[in-house]
Amino acid sequence: MKYTEEMILSSESGYCMPFEERQGKDVELSLGYGEQTDPVTGKEYFHHGIDFDVRCYTLAAVACGIVSGVGNDPALGICQSIRYGEYEVTYGHLSNVFAQFGQRVKAGQTVALSGDKLHIGVKFKGEELNPLEFLTMLYGNIRAMQQPGFTGMAMSLPTDYESDRREIEELMLRFLPHYIEDLQRGAYRLPAHTEQSLRHIFTMGAAKEYFYENMPSMANPLGLGQKAMPLACKVQNLLIADFLHYLALRHDVYLSTMGVDIKKNSMTKP
Known part of the structure; x- marks a missing residue:
């Protein structure tokens, strides 16, 4: 999916990334989006998100939004979904949730704690996206806000x-x-x-x-x-x-x- 003008994410509280890297520790993507091969069985499958090897990391809301779901999924374990306008971002494999269903959140607000790893899934108007594209857009918004004279929207x-x-x-x-x-x-x-x-x-x-x-x-x-x-x-x-x-x-x-x-x-x- 290509980003269009209607996909611009507006947030009164600004923007932030889902988590911060700890000093001296680079975070790597442990599993990408799309077709994957199971290292044990050799079978191919489609991974509907991206995974990071981040154990017990505090997770933040990336913009102004509202918690649209909290549950326990057979594949994702404890998970939390937050709606940001037409976007819905899901955190999976959590050890704790701090923002409950229906709660309004702002950029940078702590909403959950990762477990042994973190899964991130993203949808726009119900259509699945590669979360890396969404995170790239977020990073661009953050850099734009750091420019002199930026006044928000x-x-x-x-x-x-x-x-x-x-x-x-x-x-x-x-x-x-x-x-x-x-x-x-x-x-x-x-x-x-x-x-x-x-x-x-x-x-x-x-x-x-x-x-x-x-x-x-x-x-x-x-x-x-x-x-x-x-x-x-x-x-x-x-x-x-x-x-x-x-x-x-x-x-x-x-x-x-x-x-x-x-x-x-x-x-x-x-």
């Missing part, structure tokens, strides 16, 4: 919806995939005035050379820097407003702070 920007921030983030975890899917297949279209406003903002941004102030990356594909923050905030407000408009029209879902009059208006305009 998405909900880390100040918006007109700060008082409802937590509720909007929860709604996004639940409904954002449906919103994107409906946009792609034409089941929902941006209101004309919203689309026109976005076109104006991006035209103005290009004219003022707001884009590519920093080196573009998976974490910051337009290379936005401090100069572009006012423009980015306007875009953020428009997109959140349209997302809430979509929820009202397609799912009859509203923010808990919305009054009756606001609900009526949201059915006709964002």
Whole structure:
């Protein structure tokens, strides 16, 4: 699978690798992804992840996410899955789990402890990936954040919806995939005035050379820097407003702070 723009992983808390190498000890991949040959039986089989020889290592969440599963698998032993947007990352062969099902986590937060080894599996929208590609993307995001002027993305920007921030983030975890899917297949279209406003903002941004102030990356594909923050905030407000408009029209879902009059208006305009 090739990485596309929709596969960009956004995380308010930043990014980190699943574990840190201990001083004086290089961690090696003990089993790769894909077709493998059993050293004992000689039979070929498909390995749905990658394994590391890391005994009793503390494991971290790699971004903002929510624990989507904790269990005991016949092949993976004690395992834990965490959903990061459309990604789901599974840690297997664990000796202990510190973040339970439904718990929200942030980048760098300790979530588990490996056993005699560690298995990592990755899926995007349910489709299996080679975890090395995902980890490479993570590393690129981490390096991008270390660049001078990097300011993060998405909900880390100040918006007109700060008082409802937590509720909007929860709604996004639940409904954002449906919103994107409906946009792609034409089941929902941006209101004309919203689309026109976005076109104006991006035209103005290009004219003022707001884009590519920093080196573009998976974490910051337009290379936005401090100069572009006012423009980015306007875009953020428009997109959140349209997302809430979509929820009202397609799912009859509203923010808990919305009054009756606001609900009526949201059915006709964002």
